[in-house]
């Protein structure tokens with residue numbers, strides 16, 4: 001895929017981000033214009049400009065925020081590169097990075113904070129299970145993992161000590177338990193095509209999987225509407241993992257706009273639930289938002 005032509009007004013984040021455009025494809029990068037304390041809020045992933053990727057495959061420019069959910073950033077946040085530097089390193093390590101905290105649709109500083117002028121990077125497999133466009137990493141860190149193709153292709157050792165989003169942790173657990181995520185509708189067809197091969201057996205198996213996925217989805221929907229009909233007022237949500245897990249019997253509701261921390265407006269896509277505690281809550285750090293340098 002050729003680099004995306006920005007269709008948004010640039011700069012999209014003039015107060016906090018400087019984009020360094022390089023001539024060579026995919027070599028542009030971002031610098032921070034602000035200093036932030038550890039886990040300070042850098043930017044919200046707002047809808048708009050973000051949009052859900054529906055139907056189409058994720059691209060090099062999308063960010064995965066659920067097992068089968070991807071968003072297009074539609075902003076200069078696209079120019080934040082990958083770095084292999086672990087984000088849960090000791091505070092004595094001076095390397096800086098950001099975290100795409102997709103459960104809360106926000107970009108936050110890593111545990112060392114961010115200094116104005118430093119490059120903004122994050123660890124792509126912390127959000128991406130598989131990538132449309134794997135690449136050979138040029139981060140130059142001693143911890144460089146080499147070829148970056150998503151968390152699916154990494155060993156537990158390569159992911160040790162890293163801040164990983166919940167949907168990726170779940171997929172890793174499924175993989176470790178021996179039932180790695182089956183390709184979902186819309187992605188299964190691409191497996192043989194991605195390899196540039198035309199393999200009739202793979203195509204037939206992928207079609208069978210796609211059909212099976214549709215049957216599972218239909219059964220899940222039927223079960224959910226049956227429960228809602230027979231037990232009015234007691235809505236239950238089944239996970240998309242396909243094993244019929246109930247999420248505590250509760251309906252997940254989206255976080256109302258503006259209730260999240262920070263001086264940025266918290267707006268979520270309709271129907272998007274807040275997924276668990278923020279990394280700041282987990283770390284016990286609750287104060288301190290964006291601080292202008």
Ligand SMILES: C[S@@+](CC[C@H](N)C(=O)[O-])C[C@H]1O[C@@H](n2cnc3c(N)ncnc32)[C@H](O)[C@@H]1O
Nearest residue numbers: 026027028060078079081082135136137138139
């Ligand atoms: C979302 S874009 C990031 C912005 C990109 N540098 C650009 O100029 O458009 C992701 C792509 O940037 C490149 N990239 C990001 N981080 C990289 C890294 N550490 N080493 C090599 N290429 C990287 C890869 O081509 C990747 O597919």
